[in-house]
Amino acid sequence: MSQFIEACIRANEEIAAALQNSFDDTWFEKTEIGAGGDVSSRLDLFAESVFVKHLSHFGQIESEESGLIGEGDVKIIIDPLDGSSNALSLFPYYGTSVARVNARGILDAAVVCNLANGDIFVKTVQNKTRQGKLFSADFQDPKTVPGSEIGLFEKAYANSALIAMMDAEGLKFRAPGAIALSLAYAQTVNFVLFVGPFRIYDFAAGLALCEGLEVIVEQDYVIVSKDIDTVKKLEEMIKKTRSLEKEEVKNGI
Incomplete structure (x- = not known):
């Protein structure tokens, strides 16, 4: 593993260790609207501080909570707590995501971790995805x-x-509420689907782990599956619903 990947793993282990026994009551407190548009909790900010400590010397960090942190030609895109609402409801499907974009603008490393069960997925500089x-x-x-x-x-x-x-x-599905984690598990499920506006923090690392799968990324939807027919079927459904919505607007329904 590269030094960057190892630093990401250490950061996740530090956060996981802090969460292992119980949640600090102060972590449930809301603070202010973060760079991603959501209100940050003290748990979000705690996780962010851990990543900043471990990763800031690798480049400039772009965080969902505080926006741009530090300087450098390398950009590190982080969601310090993917599935914040799940975590703050003690629902065990939440984690973190980190993606590194090098000075040439190429995403060359990614890490997504499920803090609830310890699963961690890494995309190495050798362009391999590994799970541990x-x-x-x-x-x-x-x-x-x-x-x-x-x-x-x-x-x-x-x-x-x-x-x-x-x-x-x-088409059976679940809606667990943490998109980076869901993308990390794309190999084990029938499909991963997101429909709506999305932000770079939510998708950069997760999509990097989906190499070799069928992937469609549009302005307001993302579809990933092992099966091209499933991807096409879902995209046809999305387009059909859009068409029906336009007709309803046109007819004043």
């Missing part, structure tokens, strides 16, 4: 499931018409 556990030196190829029974649909609550179409087609 926090506090363990063992890494392997990402696990994959050929006949996945469910997909992951982030932001499903805002897309009722699309949900109805998917139900009619028998």
